[in-house]
Amino acid sequence: MSAPGSATLRVDRLTVRYGGRTALSDVSLEARPGELVALTGPNGSGKSTLLRAVMGLIEPQGGAVVVEGANVPDLELVERARRVAWAPQEEPVGENVSILEYVRYGRHPYLAPFANEGPADHAAVERALRRVDFWEERGRGIAELSGGERQRVRLARVLAQETPLLLLDEPTAFLDIGHQLDALERVRSIARDERRSAVVALHDLNLAARFADRIVVLSHGRCVAAGTPEEVLSPELLADVWGIVADLRRDPATGLPYLVPVLPMDRPPLAGAARPRPMARVHVIAGGGSGAELIPRLAREGFEVSVGAVHLFDSDAELGERLGVAMATETPFTAISPPVAEHLRSLLEACDAIVVAPVPTGSGNLANWSIVAEWAGRRPIALLPMPRDLPWDFTGGAAARLREGILRSGGEELPGVEDVVRWLRIRLADGATRTASRP
Amino acid sequence: MRLLVPAIVAGLFALLVGSTALGSVPIPAATTISIFFHELTGGALPPAACSASVATHQCSIWIEIVWQARVPSLLLALVAGAALALTGGSLQGIFRNPLADPFLLGLSSGAALGAAAIFVLDIDPAHQATILPVAAFLGGIVPGTVIYLAARFSRRGPAVLILSGVALSTFFSAILSAMLLYNPASDVSLNFWLLGSLGSTSWSDDGLVAGVTLVLGAILYLRAREINLLQLGPEVAQSLGVRPERTVQWTVLLTTAITATAVAFTGIIGFVGLIAPHIVRRLAGVDYRRVLPLGALMGGIVLLVAWDVAVAAIPPVVIPVGIPTAFIGAPFLIYLLYRRRAPGGSAADA
Numbered sequence: 001m002s003a004p005g006s007a008t009l010r011v012d013r014l015t016v017r018y019g020g021r022t023a024l025s026d027v028s029l030e031a032r033p034g035e036l037v038a039l040t041g042p043n044g045s046g047k048s049t050l051l052r053a054v055m056g057l058i059e060p061q062g063g064a065v066v067v068e069g070a071n072v073p074d075l076e077l078v079e080r081a082r083r084v085a086w087a088p089q090e091e092p093v094g095e096n097v098s099i100l101e102y103v104r105y106g107r108h109p110y111l112a113p114f115a116n117e118g119p120a121d122h123a124a125v126e127r128a129l130r131r132v133d134f135w136e137e138r139g140r141g142i143a144e145l146s147g148g149e150r151q152r153v154r155l156a157r158v159l160a161q162e163t164p165l166l167l168l169d170e171p172t173a174f175l176d177i178g179h180q181l182d183a184l185e186r187v188r189s190i191a192r193d194e195r196r197s198a199v200v201a202l203h204d205l206n207l208a209a210r211f212a213d214r215i216v217v218l219s220h221g222r223c224v225a226a227g228t229p230e231e232v233l234s235p236e237l238l239a240d241v242w243g244i245v246a247d248l249r250r251d252p253a254t255g256l257p258y259l260v261p262v263l264p265m266d267r268p269p270l271a272g273a274a275r276p277r278p279m280a281r282v283h284v285i286a287g288g289g290s291g292a293e294l295i296p297r298l299a300r301e302g303f304e305v306s307v308g309a310v311h312l313f314d315s316d317a318e319l320g321e322r323l324g325v326a327m328a329t330e331t332p333f334t335a336i337s338p339p340v341a342e343h344l345r346s347l348l349e350a351c352d353a354i355v356v357a358p359v360p361t362g363s364g365n366l367a368n369w370s371i372v373a374e375w376a377g378r379r380p381i382a383l384l385p386m387p388r389d390l391p392w393d394f395t396g397g398a399a400a401r402l403r404e405g406i407l408r409s410g411g412e413e414l415p416g417v418e419d420v421v422r423w424l425r426i427r428l429a430d431g432a433t434r435t436a437s438r439p
Numbered sequence: 440m441r442l443l444v445p446a447i448v449a450g451l452f453a454l455l456v457g458s459t460a461l462g463s464v465p466i467p468a469a470t471t472i473s474i475f476f477h478e479l480t481g482g483a484l485p486p487a488a489c490s491a492s493v494a495t496h497q498c499s500i501w502i503e504i505v506w507q508a509r510v511p512s513l514l515l516a517l518v519a520g521a522a523l524a525l526t527g528g529s530l531q532g533i534f535r536n537p538l539a540d541p542f543l544l545g546l547s548s549g550a551a552l553g554a555a556a557i558f559v560l561d562i563d564p565a566h567q568a569t570i571l572p573v574a575a576f577l578g579g580i581v582p583g584t585v586i587y588l589a590a591r592f593s594r595r596g597p598a599v600l601i602l603s604g605v606a607l608s609t610f611f612s613a614i615l616s617a618m619l620l621y622n623p624a625s626d627v628s629l630n631f632w633l634l635g636s637l638g639s640t641s642w643s644d645d646g647l648v649a650g651v652t653l654v655l656g657a658i659l660y661l662r663a664r665e666i667n668l669l670q671l672g673p674e675v676a677q678s679l680g681v682r683p684e685r686t687v688q689w690t691v692l693l694t695t696a697i698t699a700t701a702v703a704f705t706g707i708i709g710f711v712g713l714i715a716p717h718i719v720r721r722l723a724g725v726d727y728r729r730v731l732p733l734g735a736l737m738g739g740i741v742l743l744v745a746w747d748v749a750v751a752a753i754p755p756v757v758i759p760v761g762i763p764t765a766f767i768g769a770p771f772l773i774y775l776l777y778r779r780r781a782p783g784g785s786a787a788d789a
Contacts, residue, residue, distance in 0.1 A: 055678050081680035092535070094670030095725035105668055109680040113661045116728075161679070 007032050008164050008197035009054065014063035016046075016053050016221075023049045024221045026063070031165065031197035036188050038212035039201045042242055045218040047201035048089065051167045054199070055086040067165055081109035085161040087154050089170040089201075096143035099153050103128055103138075106160030128159035131190060148179035155186065166191070166198040172207065180204075184211040206258045209233055210251075217241060233257045247322060280428045281306065283351040285368050290357035291316040294384070294417050298355070299323050301421055306347045309336050309368055316357075336367035344368070348375050352428055355420055356383045356406075360392045361399035369402035376409040380427045382420050383413045443723055447736050454743050455517065459509050461747055463755035466501050474505045511645050512637045515704060516746040516760075517739035518649040519637070520711050522701035523547075524738025525656050526694040527712025528719075528730050532666035533690045534590045537717070537775055538601045540768075541698040542709035545582035545607030550699035551632045551707045552611045552618075553578015559622045568644065572651065575699035582607050583695035587687065598776070612707075634759030635708035637746055644704050651700040656735060659693045662686055663727040670725075708742065708761050710768020715741050717775070741767075 009031040016024040024046045031037045039047045052058045054065050056072045065072040067083045075083070085106070106128070107121040117125075129135040132152040142153060151171055158166055168187065172180040184200070188211050191198040202208045208215050209229035217225040217232060219241045225232045238246040238259060246259040282303040284291055287310045295316065298305050307320040308328030320327045328343040330336050336344070344367075348354065354372060361369065372381065383406065386392050393399045407413060414420050459475050460468035523541055530539035541547045554575040557567060582604070589603050612633060619629045630636070665686040668676040673683035702708075715738035716730055723729045741764075748763040 052674070057674050057677055077677065077682060078680035081678060084678075086675075086678040088672075088675060091675060092670065092672050094535070094672075095667075095720075097667075097670075097725055101724075101726060105671065105679060108664060108668055111664065 008068060009199065010064070010066040011050070011054060012064045012066070014050070014053060014065060015061045016049055016058055017061050022221055024053065024060075024218075027218070027221070027223045028063075029199075029216050029223065029226065031199050033164070033195040033197055034192050035213045036191050036198045036200060036211060038208035038215045039199060039218065040203070040205055040208050040215060041218035041224075045241075046221040047218055048169050049221075050218065051086060051169050051199065051201055054165075055084055055167055056080050057086075078109045081161065081163075083163050084165045084167060085158040085163040086167040087158045087169060087171065089173050091154065093143055096141040098139050098141055099129070099134055099145075099156075100125065100138040102142050102153060103156045103160050106157040109161065124162055125160050128156040131159055132156045132186060147174045148176070148183075151175060151179070151183055152186070155183070159190065164196055166196055168198060168200045170201050170203065172202065172204065180207060187211070205233065205238075209256055209258055210254065229257055233259060235259070280304065280353075280424075281351040282424060283307070283347050283354050284357060285354070285359060285372060286310060286316040286357040287314050287359045287365055287368075289315045290359045290384075292319065294355065294357050294420065295319055295325070296323065297417055297421065298424075299325065301424075303424065306351060308347060309340050309344045309365065311364065330364075333364065335364050341367055341371060344371055345374075348372070348379065351379065353380045353382070353424055355424075356381065356403075356411075358384050358386050358392065360394070362394040366395050366399055366402075369399050369406075373402050373406050373409075376406050376411060381406060381411040382423055383407065383411050384417070384420065385413055385415065444733065447733060447740070451517070451736055451740050451743070454740060454747075455513055458513050458743060458747050459505055461750045462504065462509055463750075463757065464501075464504055466504065470501060471505050471509070474502050475510065478502070478506045478510075507642075511640045511642050512746065513743060514645045515637045515640045515648065516742040518645060518652050519701040519705045519708065520715070520738035520740070520742030521656070521735035522648065522652045522697045522738070523708065523712035523742070524715035524734045525652070525659060525712075525731060526698045527738075528716035528727070528734040529659055529662070529666060529690050529694055530586075530712075531716055532727050532730070533669055533687045534586075534600060535670060536590075536600055538598070538713070538772065540710060540713035541694070541702075542608065542707060543601050543713065543772070544586050544604035545611060546579050546586070546604075546695060546698045547702050547707045547709070548608045548611035548615065549582035550575040550579040550695075550702040552615045553699070554703040555615055555618060555632050559618050568647065571703040572647065572700040575703035576696050578611075579695040579699040579702075582611070583691050587691045590687070630759050632706045634761035635706040635764075636757075637705055637742075637749075637760055638757055640704060648700050648704055652697055652735075655693050655697050656731070659690065659697075660728070660731055662690055663731050666690070666727040706759075706761070708745075708764055710764045710771065711738050711742050711745070713775075714768055714771055717771075 007030040011027060011029045014024055014027045015022070027046070027050060029037065039050060041047055049058065053060050054072065056065070056075070059073070070083070072080055072084065103125050104117060104121070107117055107124060110121060111117065126135060129138055132155055134153060134156060142150065145153060155171065158168070166187070171183050171187065175183060184207060187198050187200060190196065200212070212229060214227060215225070215229055215232045216223060217237065224241060225237055233248060235246050235248050238244055238261070244261050246261045249258055249260055250256070251258050280303055282298055283306045284295055284298065286295060286307055291307065292315065295305060295307060296319065305323070306326040307316065309330050310317040310320070310327065311330050311332045313332055317327065317329055326347060328340050328347055330340045348371070354375060356372060359365065359368070375381065383403065412423070414423055456472055456475055457468070459471035460466070526541045526546065527539060530544065531537055554571050556578070557570055557574045562570060585607060586600065586604060589600055615632055616629060619632065665676070665681045668679050668681050669683060669686060676683050716734040719730050719733045719737050723733055742760070745763040746760050749758045749760045752758055
């Protein structure tokens with residue numbers, strides 16, 4: 001039907017308007033045989049509309065949708081149904097037919113009015129059901145299936161249509177993470193094995209990056225990026241399209257890029273969430289990952305967090321940097337130098353409370369303890385317990401002695417991060433601490 | 440499952456034959472049954488119809504009663520029941536509404552009003568049999584259009600469609616009553632139209648209803664697979680090659696004609712179209728390629744049973760057949776309304 005290497009689907013400058021609103025404008029994309037193209041973008045960006053327009057369910061105002069050389073709007077409905085199969089995000093449950101009967105619905109475009117399914121139809125239905133591992137259970141009723149099972153059965157219905165092009169609208173919606181991976185893995189291997197093209201609308205960029213050969217990003221009905229996951233995924237794209245700050249990482253197992261969203265400091269995490277006292281400052285002594293839970297939690301609670309002294313490239317230093325908090329940082333593998341110590345003192349001077357994480361201590365960061373000891377009695381100090389089963393003090397007991405001293409002169413040991421948050425709320429609620437200790 | 444169709448057909452036939460024994464004139468069952476087979480085979484079977492103790496004169500009257508009065512009524516019950524069940528089943532399908540029924544949607548009373556107008560207008564009785572179904576169809580077009588538009592433009596759930604149908608039905612019945620009350624000259628009883636009757640029919644009437652139901656039912660059956668796909672929603676149906684609008688339009692048009700033809704000869708009989716398809720779904724699943732034909736047979740059975748009850752309840756009076764159907768149908772409707780998930784699917788997710 002089509003020349004090798006040519007596209008199964010070619011969407012060319014497609015424009016769709018609903019009433020007065022432009023839902024899609026000038027969108028172009030291609031899908032080649034064996035390829036999984038992920039369509040992604042925020043809610044309302046036009047993903048579902050694009051799939052519907054390709055299926056021919058919506059009349060476009062401009063542009064072309066060409067499937068295997070034929071313009072979809074010009075085709076009879078039955079002809080369309082033999083070339084393009086579409087699965088919506090949600091479907092009415094309908095009658096409680098058996099899985100087998102349900103998947104047979106996919107053969108409708110091949111049947112003459114009075115005819116029943118023939119051998120070719122039965123074979124296609126069996127292939128589709130085996131592909132999703134439901135052949136043995138074909139007698140069950142579809143109303144009894146779980147959400148994940150229903151998605152798989154729907155996939156089988158679409159496969160039974162034996163079309164070169166598959167359109168799947170959010171096939172992972174309402175699925176847990178295991179079923180999400182399973183569903184997309186199936187779609188990808190089907191596309192590859194059977195040389196079909198799949199265009200899949202996906203909310204989740206990381207799933208898209210993991211399974212798609214190419215990603216097309218829609219925003220406000222326009223195509224804003226297209227290419228391999230490698231080419232498309234960037235923190236800038238997330239900032240522009242989704243309005244969030246994210247870190248680009250690489251999955252060590254697959255080598256594929258993935259994004260970790262980060263909550264920006266200048267925006268409250270939950271709109272309208274009450275903060276104990278806006279802009280109360282909390283300084284955290286951390287390092288070596290000991291602040292991994294504590295620092296982001298305090299930031300989320302709305303405290304203005306500072307961190308230090310930590311060594312550059314320490315994981316807590318990177319965390320602090322990503323959160324954009326004030327930090328006293330030292331060069332790696334050197335002891336805390338006088339200028340950094342001064343910086344730390346100024347941070348402690350400015351803060352309302354100090355929290356000491358279970359930080360492993362060596363000669364490099366011993367000064368943290370002695371400097372915090374200077375503030376004992378002048379600021380509320382909370383200390384998280386040190387690990388019992390692991391050595392943490394590599395200073396021959398100096399750090400442990402300083403810790404004892406802090407505890408004796410008013411420092412409080414609290415069992416966990418949750419207790420620290422509660423303690424801070426109480427200690428900082430009256431607002432007295434900061435003013436009292438300031439000239 | 441494989442025995443279901445023979446079982447239903449056999450049950451239907453047995454019921455038909457056995458029912459010949461019921462009527463205001465007492466005739467032994469053995470006699471009516473032997474008359475039935477004697478006449479059915481065109482006299483091939485021995486006329487054991489009347490025993491030696493019965494006078495020949497008496498016997499020929501019995502044959503007349505059984506073959507020219509009782510059997511035509513039973514056959515009308517069969518074909519009218521089939522017509523109503525076809526209508527109910529396919530409308531339940533296209534509207535994804537388990538409550539759809541020609542009576543509840545106002546189709547029957549619209550058709551009855553159209554047909555009754557012919558009597559009131561005093562048209563030459565010679566033409567009545569042919570004009571009657573046409574007039575009934577014209578009367579059915581109004582509620583047919585209304586329910587089509589209501590289903591298309593209202594997304595308020597299954598009960599609303601039925602309530603508008605009931606409102607229409609009440610309205611048409613009121614006009615019908617007024618018309619017949621102000622035309623005392625008309626020799627047709629109000630009860631005949633409002634509660635249905637199978638009593639005054641002939642072989643030719645039966646043939647007309649059967650022919651129309653069979654031909655239009657076959658055309659309707661061509662849409663059965665499309666009705667299946669409509670259960671997945673109009674968009675999915677379209678993606679599979681179905682034009683949902685066209686399926687709905689054809690179905691409403693055909694069922695209006697089928698119902699109108701039956702109603703023209705039986706008056707308004709409620710609930711048969713509601714009950715029969717639901718029984719078949721229980722027995723044979725929800726594929727409309729089975730629901731429609733088996734539903735038609737089941738409709739015949741239901742209306743035959745109702746007619747038997749109407750004849751046998753308080754002899755020698757024959758009560759209107761709409762009374763027994765309402766006795767079964769109304770509680771059944773309430774049951775469907777209160778059940779959480781109805782087989783039509785949309786009761787819960789509307």
